[in-house]
Amino acid sequence: MxxxxxxxxxxxxxxxxxxxxxxxxxxxxxxxxxxxxxxxxxxxxxxxxxxxxxxxxxxxxxxxxxxxxxxxxxxxxxxxxxxxxxxxxxxxxxxFEGSGMFFDFAGGPGMGRRKGKGEDSVIPYDVTLEDLYNGKTVQMNIQKEVLCGVCKGSGARGSAKPKQCSKCEGKGWAFVQTAISPNHYGTSRAPCSDCKGTGEKLREKDRCKKCKGEKTVKEKSRQEIQIEKGMTDRQRIVLAGAGDQEPGVPPGDVIFILKAAPHESFERSGNDLLMHVTITLSEALLGFSRILVTHLDGRGVHVSSPPGKIIKPDDSIVLRGEGMPIYKRSDTKGDLYVLFEVEMPDQQWLRSVDTAALASLLPPKRSNPEPAPEIVDEVKYEEIDIEDVRGRSYPAGADFFDSAGFQFGDGGDGDDWEDDDEDEDEDGHGEPECRPQ
CATH class of the missing domain: 1.10.287.110 (DnaJ domain)
Known part of the structure; x- marks a missing residue:
């Protein structure tokens, strides 16, 4: 309950x-x-x-x-x-991003403007997978509003006092109309544009010369953010109290939201990593012993295949403890999955060898099925890139291409499309247009 x-x-x-x-x-x-x-x-x-x-x-x-x-x-x-x-x-x-709505949760939902704290500043910050693996300390200059040092945040010159705002008559708000549809308008309350919701204004001659009555001035400060090992895409780093100042309330926070760029070699899924490694046909048949991975910290990771092991295309192995550091437990790591791709010899190599001798070494070719079908049609051999087929709008099932490649991470979860009828009720009516966006 x-x-x-x-x-x-x-x-x-x-x-x-x-x-x-x-x-x-x-x-x-x-x-x-x-x-x-x-x-x-x-x-x-x-x-x-x-x-x-x-x-x-x-x-x-x-x-x-x-x-x-x-x-x-x-x-x-x-x-x-x-x-x-x-x-x-x-x-x-x-x-309700961008809607101008404010909520105070001290006394329950929807009690008006958020109290007890200034507004937060949200700043996107681009990072690489190397940054999230190794950690990083960043120094940056941030411009913010601070209380005016001359008037101490009053906005007034000397002992001058503000007067009641004539536009909102001291209420701090006014009714406004908003277009909901071409012929449909809604009425709601909004902070007064003249007094910015305070209900009072200073006369021009009574305003502080430094801040022009705005109560705050812009100031640059140097801040340090720590990107810790194992942090994730869209994770927040909060600098408490480093936000804009305003009279009468503690300053808000500066919030950095990490935006991780795709990596050319690694894919990340939680604390695990995936990478594709290409090996030669000789290595696939006779084994290998070499550095397969140059890791995100610059280390080489040497791996040897077991003697007598034949590696087929799309075979995969796991390197335990070689994944991403776990956030707040950076001495522990996830796993690294390696997906093998076998590089086939080219036409020039084939022309340089004795194909008859090669055929005697390779497994025999497949024979036709027995009994043979009554009708056999000859068709043309034509090459095509399967990625071109993936990009077409075929009404194929979700698993149509499962056998054509390894799926890893967030792909194929169905979150990239929506059912237009999902939000309809039993009467066939969708949600009203008045829902805030």
Whole structure:
């Protein structure tokens, strides 16, 4: 039984509700509380945002599990929290990126602007697989807003005091209309553009000369980030309190999100690695003893095949403990999988040898089936690149090409397409257009 049920109650569903039931309840609630249908209710927009937020959490398996285990505190990284202790407002930022919505989880979902902390700055950072294998320390300059040293963040000149904003009459917000469709508009509340949501403004002559009344100025600072061994693509590195400053609240965080570039030799899957190695026909038949891998740290890895072992195309071996370092346990590593490709001799080599003598050494050719079919058609021998065939829009099954190559990592999981009918209910109606994007 979940420790909290407020989000379920917000949508009017039971804690055992399935995804289809939650979707149907969301559509009904969203239509009921849409700001366009409740123009006279100033809280309709906030209610609509709460419903959308509850829907996003309860339809995502990870966030729903975290909420069921620890409630809103679980989403906020408390006992029973989600992966990595993700901050609940950061979770909502993923769902509603660019929407201008803010949520405060101190008193439950959708209580207005996030309190107690400034906004976080998110910075993508490109890394190589070598960086993630070996670790790396990076020094960089970051420009951020800091409190003005002259007015101490008041924005005022001397002892001047701000006056009530005339545009919003001190409320800090105003009604705005947003186009939902070509002939459909919704009304919601937004921070006042004149006073930026504070409800008060300084006269021009009363503003601080240094910050021009903005209360903050731009400043460059040098920051160091540590890319630890075993980190993964899209992992976050958080510099707590290094974000922009604003009066009255602690500064937010600077969050670096790692973006790993594909590697020309290795593929990564969790803590394991895969690489393709080409060997000659002689090595495939008679064995080999050589450096197969130049690793991500520059080491050569020498491997010998067992005597009498014939290696066939697409055979694979595993090198235990030669994969990626495990995050926070870098003395332990995953495994490295090596997939063999056998390089066949070319036409020039074939012309240089005694083909009759070669045939006597090789296994005999395959004979025709017995009994032979009654009808035998002669067809033309024509070469083609199988990758060209893969790129065509044939209605083949998902496993059609399984025998044509080794599949590794994230490929073939079906996440690269969506069923257009997936979100339709039993009446054939999709989700309403009013869902925030």
């Amino acid at each position: 979940p420790v909290e049920t407020e989000l379920y109650e917000l949508l009017g569903v039971s804690v055992e509700a399935g995804e289809a039931e939650i979707k149907k309840a969301y559509r009904k609630k969203a239509m009921q509380h849409h700001p366009d249908k409740n123009i006279d209710d100033p809280d309709a927009g906030q209610k609509f945002q709460e419903i959308a937020a509850a829907y996003e959490i309860l339809t995502d398996p990870q966030s729903r599990a975290a909420y069921d285990r620890g409630g809103m505190a679980g989403l906020n990284g408390g006992p029973g929290g989600g992966p990595g202790g993700m901050d609940a407002a950061d979770l909502f930022a993923q769902f």
